[in-house]
Amino acid sequence: MHTTSAPPHADDAARSSVGGVTTTGLGKRFGELWALRDLNLAVPQGTVLGLLGHNGAGKTTAIRILTTLSQPTEGTGTVAGFDVVRDAAAVREHIGVASQQATVDGLMSAQLNLTTIGRLHGLSKSAATRRADDLLVQLDLTDFATALVRTYSGGMRRRLDLAASLMGTPEVLFLDEPTTGLDPLSRTHLWDMLSELVRGGTTVILTTQYLEEADRMADDIVVLDHGRTVAHGTPQDLKSRIGDDRLDVKVASADDVARAANVVAPFADRAPALDPERHVITVPIKPGVRVVQVVRALDDAGIDAIDVTRREVTLDDVFVTLTGAKPVDDADEAGRQGQERKS
């Protein structure tokens, strides 16, 4: 992928170390509201960091600061060896950004969108055209290369947005929820493509609400909640903290919730989460436990279980397990709200 390497820059002397992303105590506050707080990262070149969290957790704020779109109020950060505040211009020469909002131009063709961005990266007209054609092939958009982007489906727009972020052959690629709105096939295709980029030495920072995506793509995962880092580790580390599948047990009356929790406790490898309002006990079950064993135990105890469902771990479970509380699902990214207030 890195065929057209970036030209040497006069400010290369300002680089601390080549590639990767580091942050120290990075934070952003809008008045009393912390959109991001004390983020510490050390992402080596050629690896993938997954920022995992709900809406409003601070993922987008982190990305906006690292891509120089937003100024941190605390701490420092470097991208590709450049300080995100002092050397913002140098950072922009080494990054690619695909944001949550597909930011391609609906009134231009895919090809023209890409060549425009290539030209702004300083590529010559012919180099920009070549690079655009390559990327259109890779992202399977050649059949629609000359069609207006406003005729594109949501998934096609996201693919084109990714192509746009790759036009400058970035050292560090930022993807804000890259697979939201993609069908499963496109998602797998995108993951494969990213893996190839990473093998070529690209550093990727991606945000996601999907555990599966973080697990599959990331070498390292940071779980954010209300701007704070609640967990940081490899997918294996997190898995060992979070456990395997979950069993949702719904009982008929609220009085049964506590009793049922005691009955299912032997099958759990960590404390079950109780939801008295919905009469649901969520049980992190030990490996090897079968649903029928749990049902039988509940039956023996004379508890009226309306429903027993086994499922995979979700992001909610991660938060319940890591923070001990069900997170409030904010309507919007706190960072964005702050930005809107200002404008």
Add this chain to the structure above:
Amino acid sequence: MSKSLLNDATVLARRNLEHIRQVPEKLTNVTVQPLMFVLLFAYVFGGAIKVKGGGYAEYLLGGILIQTLAFAMMGPAQTVATDFQQGVIDRFRSLPTRRSAYLLGHYLAEMLGAILTIVILIGTGFLVGWRSHADVLHLTEGILLLLVFASGIMWMGLWLGVLVRSPDAVMGIGFIIVFPLTFVSNAFVPIDSMPTVLQWMATVNPVSVLIAAVRELFGNPITPVTKHVWPIDHPVAAAWLYSIALVALGWWLAQRRYRARTTD
């Protein structure tokens, strides 16, 4: 940075031209609309409004030129507001472009539109009987004045675009500012036909001064001035001052607001 600000700006300007190629009706406000105004005013009002020293068509053109260019403020305002709303702006901001390239690109594209407007208006004016009675030097100065005024208008429009929260707001705000300014002036009727209070407003209105300057430079009839203040008595000098001030003010406001809005 090896590439120039002008390179970035022209790449961005080309984007606007591409929008027009895809949606040609975007151009109606700088082509069909002024043409329609010339025809309507020339033939609907032309018979009723008497102007000393020439035909109404000769009087009208200066007014229509300035009025149309003033309304052209809404073009850049709407495109910039739309870019902000759609998030396109973040894409450009994360690219290694000069910060000022974005507004400059819009400015360049809009000025091409302004030139087109001037050509169409003068052409249509010619068809309905407008003639210039000035030498080439003054005619050229008149056109240069129109271009500098248009530059000021475009920068004010760019400022408005960065200022509003949604493109829908542009029309309303634009009309509230531009409509009274262009109509309470000597654009379509001689000032001496108005009630005294309006005469004062129309006399001090910079739009009247600009229009009087264009008429003077084009060698077209200028109606008598009833209230004497320096600008209207020296329209050409005052119009240059106003236009240059408008460019400086618009540029400064637009850059400042853009900087503030893209800093968070």
